[in-house]
Amino acid sequence: xxxxxxxxxxxxxxxxxxxxxxxxxxxxxxxxxxxxxxxxxxxxxxxxxxxxxxxxxxxxxxxxxxxxxxxxxxxxxxxxxxxxxxxxxxxxxxxxxxxxxxxxxxxxxxxxxxxxxxxxxxxxxxxxxxxxxxxxxxxxxxxxxxxxxxxxxxxxxxxxxxxxxxxxxxxxxxxxxxxxxxxxxxxxxxxxxxxxxxxxxxxxxxxxxxxxxxxxxxxxxxxxxxxxxxxxxxxxxxxxxxxxxxxxxxxxxxxxxxxxxxxxxxxxxxxxxxxxxxxxxxxxxxxxxxxxxxxxxxxxxxxxxxxxxxxxxxxxxxxxxxxxxxxx
Amino acid sequence: xxxxxxxxxxxxxxxxxxxxxxxxxxxxxxxxxxxxxxxxxxxxxxxxxxxxxxxxxxxxxx
Numbered sequence: 001x002x003x004x005x006x007x008x009x010x011x012x013x014x015x016x017x018x019x020x021x022x023x024x025x026x027x028x029x030x031x032x033x034x035x036x037x038x039x040x041x042x043x044x045x046x047x048x049x050x051x052x053x054x055x056x057x058x059x060x061x062x063x064x065x066x067x068x069x070x071x072x073x074x075x076x077x078x079x080x081x082x083x084x085x086x087x088x089x090x091x092x093x094x095x096x097x098x099x100x101x102x103x104x105x106x107x108x109x110x111x112x113x114x115x116x117x118x119x120x121x122x123x124x125x126x127x128x129x130x131x132x133x134x135x136x137x138x139x140x141x142x143x144x145x146x147x148x149x150x151x152x153x154x155x156x157x158x159x160x161x162x163x164x165x166x167x168x169x170x171x172x173x174x175x176x177x178x179x180x181x182x183x184x185x186x187x188x189x190x191x192x193x194x195x196x197x198x199x200x201x202x203x204x205x206x207x208x209x210x211x212x213x214x215x216x217x218x219x220x221x222x223x224x225x226x227x228x229x230x231x232x233x234x235x236x237x238x239x240x241x242x243x244x245x246x247x248x249x250x251x252x253x254x255x256x257x258x259x260x261x262x263x264x265x266x267x268x269x270x271x272x273x274x275x276x277x278x279x280x281x282x283x284x285x286x287x288x289x290x291x292x293x294x295x296x297x298x299x300x301x302x303x304x305x306x307x308x309x310x311x312x313x314x315x316x317x318x319x320x321x322x323x324x325x326x327x328x
Numbered sequence: 329x330x331x332x333x334x335x336x337x338x339x340x341x342x343x344x345x346x347x348x349x350x351x352x353x354x355x356x357x358x359x360x361x362x363x364x365x366x367x368x369x370x371x372x373x374x375x376x377x378x379x380x381x382x383x384x385x386x387x388x389x390x
Contacts, residue, residue: 096376101369101372101373102372102373102376103369103373103376103377104376105376106376106377106378106380106381107376107381110381136378137378138378139385140382140385140386140387142387143385256384282377285369286365286366286369289365289368289369290361290365293361293365
């Protein structure tokens with residue numbers, strides 16, 4: 001508010017100087033009619049209404065910000081909290097799909113699906129992924145159809161008005177481990193295992209966080225007490241979570257012969273979950289290449305055309321030939 | 329007649345040849361561009377995409 005008032009003051013001073021200006025130069029620019037039009041603009045700038053509305057806008061913005069974020073803008077705050085409450089920052093891992101041109105490693109997605117199915121699916125649903133989504137990504141259509149058929153789905157009603165069981169088909173979504181959230185909580189000491197479809201997008205640190213979480217279980221440090229049934233993980237905000245360590249060396253047996261170490265499984269399941277969160281990933285990066293090539297070409301052409309058009313104007317020379325004195 | 333004259337007379341001179349030339353050019357160019365980008369993309373990501381590993385899992389139809 002003070003800033004606004006000060007600005008208005010400065011403007012008024014500047015415009016006073018401007019008012020003095022034209023008077024001394026009227027002789028030189030006798031033909032121009034400047035001054036009268038800038039006069040109305042000037043009086044608009046100087047008006048009380050302008051001052052009042054600028055002040056109101058400034059105060060209003062600060063009030064809105066304060067209401068929205070709970071603190072004044074640009075004013076520092078002191079927090080009394082331990083860094084462990086926020087969870088440790090995940091380690092940045094060199095994912096094979098990190099680069100702007102890099103696709104997922106689909107062999108890893110396939111192994112990751114196996115880990116999800118054999119380990120995580122006991123507690124976590126994956127309800128945005130259908131069997132058909134795996135086709136052409138990690139499995140063939142025949143494989144996906146066979147996996148779907150192993151699951152019984154409730155469908156109906158039939159023409160008797162009754163629901164019936166049928167084997168799954170490609171269009172069905174991944175079956176949830178629990179019929180509802182309450183059952184899921186009851187089976188996990190009151191904590192709800194979140195759906196994993198979008199988990200990579202839903203957590204700060206994304207893939208790095210998921211990998212760090214899965215491999216980061218340790219004994220609680222001295223002095224830290226955690227409740228019965230909770231597990232300590234420095235990457236989880238707060239440190240204690242209901243999910244225990246689930247990945248141990250040799251837990252699954254990969255069909256492609258990759259040794260199933262804890263970190264290998266964590267990497268594969270994280271890659272799989274990243275794919276589940278961002279199925280458009282590979283295609284998006286390919287479009288990125290195209291977009292950059294086309295847009296940068298168009299940019300260069302536009303620069304060329306601009307110079308082409310402006311060069312005659314920018315390089316022209318205006319020559320003033322003073323009138324020749326013909327008299328006497 | 330120089331090459332540029334040939335171009336001018338057969339393509340640019342009349343709208344009836346120029347407009348189809350633009351459409352045909354855009355069509356051919358977009359296919360070529362797609363092929364070139366795909367080729368680069370596939371060689372950059374060699375061995376990682378599904379089409380690179382699919383042969384391990386697809387069974388031949390009997």
